[in-house]
Amino acid sequence: MKKLLVLVLFFLMSGSIFAQSNSIGVFGGINVSNMKIENYYNNDSKSLTRFVCGIKYQRVFSKPFVIDAGIVYNTIGCKIEVNWRNENNEDLGTYDAPWIHQYLSVPVVFGYKFGDTFSIIPKIGFQMSYLMDSRIKATNNGVTYENKLDLEYYNRFDFAGVVDVELCYIFNSNWGVFFDLSGKYSFTNSANFINIFKDTTFHHYSLLTVLGVKYSF
Numbered sequence: 001m002k003k004l005l006v007l008v009l010f011f012l013m014s015g016s017i018f019a020q021s022n023s024i025g026v027f028g029g030i031n032v033s034n035m036k037i038e039n040y041y042n043n044d045s046k047s048l049t050r051f052v053c054g055i056k057y058q059r060v061f062s063k064p065f066v067i068d069a070g071i072v073y074n075t076i077g078c079k080i081e082v083n084w085r086n087e088n089n090e091d092l093g094t095y096d097a098p099w100i101h102q103y104l105s106v107p108v109v110f111g112y113k114f115g116d117t118f119s120i121i122p123k124i125g126f127q128m129s130y131l132m133d134s135r136i137k138a139t140n141n142g143v144t145y146e147n148k149l150d151l152e153y154y155n156r157f158d159f160a161g162v163v164d165v166e167l168c169y170i171f172n173s174n175w176g177v178f179f180d181l182s183g184k185y186s187f188t189n190s191a192n193f194i195n196i197f198k199d200t201t202f203h204h205y206s207l208l209t210v211l212g213v214k215y216s217f
Helices: 002-018
Strands: 019-038 048-061 065-085 091-112 118-140 143-148 157-170 175-186 201-216
Touching: 019 175, 048 091, 048 201, 065 118, 065 201, 091 157, 157 201
Parallel strands: 019 065
Antiparallel strands: 019 048, 019 201, 048 065, 065 091, 091 118, 118 143, 118 157, 157 175, 175 201
């Protein structure tokens, strides 16, 4: 995975002699995610909505083929049914608790640009992510119960496929706004509960919508 990232970055840098334009963008939006859970006695998870933000670099070649690479602070997960107990082992009831995973992600996508001032860019690619935090939390009668999970039981690196479409409007020679809609599916089993759930697998999938501005140079 690391070798693949190095090759992509080398290609982006060495391809400058063919480039038509470059841009840097910042964006924010929402990520609606869930988790495909297999071989678990209760796999009825529910979707989770969280904020996402990041920056991206885009190179448009003369064809015009497009390559995007970015850095994204990505919070994904799902809601699962959890039975909570307090420090006295008293039953607090069962809740749909958010199971939250915080990733630092690097998406790399390839596309083709249709249009100029207003453009549509369908893209496809992959996303590499590094897990920074995982926790389960729920609120009962105004009190939040939270359990930070040991990352020893997770695969810290995640690899996902990406399908993406960008709508962009350029309102002068340098500045533009864009709307991005992308779907992602993780090929990596995110958890590593070998000693707890031997044959259980957990795969993230999500739908992300963002709005941003970009500067072309």
